[in-house]
Amino acid sequence: MNESRPASMSSFWMPFTNNRDFKANPRLLVSAAGMYYKDVDGNTVLDGTAGLWCVPCGHAQPKIVAAVREMVGQLDFAPTFQMGHPAAFDLAEKLMDYTGRRFGHVFYTNSGSEAVDTALKMALAYHRARGEAGRTRLIGRERGYHGVGFGGISVGGIGGNRRTFGPLLPGVDHLPHTHNLEKNAYSRGEPEHGANLADELERIVALHDASTIAAVIVEPVAGSTGVLIPPKGYLKRLRELCSKHGILLIFDEVITGFGRLATPFAFDYFGVVPDMVTCAKGLTNGMVPMGAVFTQQHIHDAFMDGPAGIELFHGYTYSGHPLACAAALATLEVFEEQNILDNAKAVQQYWTDAVHSLKGLPHVIDIRTIGLVAGIELAPIDGKPGARAFSAFKKAFADGVLIRTTGDIIALSPPLVLEKKHIDELFGKLATILNNLD
Numbered sequence: 001m002n003e004s005r006p007a008s009m010s011s012f013w014m015p016f017t018n019n020r021d022f023k024a025n026p027r028l029l030v031s032a033a034g035m036y037y038k039d040v041d042g043n044t045v046l047d048g049t050a051g052l053w054c055v056p057c058g059h060a061q062p063k064i065v066a067a068v069r070e071m072v073g074q075l076d077f078a079p080t081f082q083m084g085h086p087a088a089f090d091l092a093e094k095l096m097d098y099t100g101r102r103f104g105h106v107f108y109t110n111s112g113s114e115a116v117d118t119a120l121k122m123a124l125a126y127h128r129a130r131g132e133a134g135r136t137r138l139i140g141r142e143r144g145y146h147g148v149g150f151g152g153i154s155v156g157g158i159g160g161n162r163r164t165f166g167p168l169l170p171g172v173d174h175l176p177h178t179h180n181l182e183k184n185a186y187s188r189g190e191p192e193h194g195a196n197l198a199d200e201l202e203r204i205v206a207l208h209d210a211s212t213i214a215a216v217i218v219e220p221v222a223g224s225t226g227v228l229i230p231p232k233g234y235l236k237r238l239r240e241l242c243s244k245h246g247i248l249l250i251f252d253e254v255i256t257g258f259g260r261l262a263t264p265f266a267f268d269y270f271g272v273v274p275d276m277v278t279c280a281k282g283l284t285n286g287m288v289p290m291g292a293v294f295t296q297q298h299i300h301d302a303f304m305d306g307p308a309g310i311e312l313f314h315g316y317t318y319s320g321h322p323l324a325c326a327a328a329l330a331t332l333e334v335f336e337e338q339n340i341l342d343n344a345k346a347v348q349q350y351w352t353d354a355v356h357s358l359k360g361l362p363h364v365i366d367i368r369t370i371g372l373v374a375g376i377e378l379a380p381i382d383g384k385p386g387a388r389a390f391s392a393f394k395k396a397f398a399d400g401v402l403i404r405t406t407g408d409i410i411a412l413s414p415p416l417v418l419e420k421k422h423i424d425e426l427f428g429k430l431a432t433i434l435n436n437l438d
């Protein structure tokens with residue numbers, strides 16, 4: 001393994017990165033185990049973000065590593081177009097069990113972005129298969145993040161991700177976001193105010209007519225725009241309105257799936273079941289790229305009751321890749337054998353109290369928590385949005401903790417195997433950083 005600095009860093013065009021800034025002062029990770037990374041200088045870095053929200057069982061989890069190693073020697077690749085391999089079918093059954101059989105079928109992708117685009121395409125094709133081809137409109141939400149495909153950025157609501165990429169998909173509308181600092185600051189769990197914002201769907205229906213609307217997609221908890229937690233009753237109301245108007249509801253659970261809220265999925269936590277779920281990240285413990293769309297039985301039926309032949313003209317070369325299936329099967333086993341959710345539940349209160357203990361530190365204007373997620377919002381530096389939190393991120397890395405920032409919000413989402421001592425280390429260092437931040 002190469003643990004030294006690369007000879008040149010110029011050719012790799014890094015994603016979602018200030019390339020010039022990074023390459024002037026790089027942060028290079030060379031190995032990982034459990035709760036920690038090791039950087040190129042041999043420093044340990046506590047992982048406060050599960051990589052990118054994707055390592056619930058901790059890094060280099062031995063059982064998952066072994067399963068991937070075994071599979072790569074046995075079946076390196078197998079197509080899933082008009083072919084198959086057993087692990088893809090076994091995994092689908094186990095995943096459906098993991099949803100408590102509230103979903104009947106799984107479509108595999110390789111990322112969250114692909115899962116989102118797949119779900120949006122399925123929604124359109126579903127309505128068409130049922131004779132409602134006029135339902136083509138897609139509804140997202142302001143400040144939503146649904147990956148970077150053209151579908152995902154069209155329904156997504158982050159200006160920076162959209163504005164340089166042309167007209168995007170036609171026929172897309174957006175619900176308002178639910179973030180309200182005046183009314184909901186320093187909330188623990190679901191904030192009190194804002195369920196009525198779901199009623200904005202009625203306004204959109206009145207404008208376009210329900211017969212033109214295929215689906216609404218939301219993140220149950222918006223992660224990438226800084227941990228926006230749904231107000232009490234909001235998701236339930238959205239579910240009711242979608243059902244009333246024959247609109248499919250899609251939950252994008254790419255970050256909330258696989259235990260982030262100390263429940264298998266966010267739909268378990270909120271008690272609101274959508275028609276489709278997109279997931280990725282924790283599905284394979286981040287070890288092999290994989291995403292998935294779960295559909296309820298009625299969606300699948302609409303296709304299987306149609307004309308004979310290929311029912312959905314969609315799929316990826318690597319849909320159901322053997323290594324990804326092996327990693328995902330082992331991840332589900334680890335969740336069960338190691339009681340990952342129980343650990344998340346056990347440390348949740350300690351985590352919540354530790355995050356909220358930062359209240360009152362310089363620049364902190366809000367703290368919000370749910371499950372093992374936290375958003376710490378900082379006041380921006382005048383004329384330099386995002387600069388303050390990014391400076392915290394750099395200082396944190398130098399001090400041996402990995403945090404994530406979006407705008408001026410610090411978003412934390414540690415591996416679910418963390419212990420109290422990790423929480424103490426994380427927030428001890430973060431408090432020092434905030435106390436010394438310009």
Ligand SMILES: Cc1ncc(COP(=O)(O)O)c(C=O)c1O
Pocket residue numbers: 110111112113114116145146147148219223224252253254255280281
């Ligand atoms: C809610 C949500 N949807 C979709 C995605 C995109 O996933 P990927 O980066 O695997 O394409 C992300 C990534 O963070 C996400 O948070």
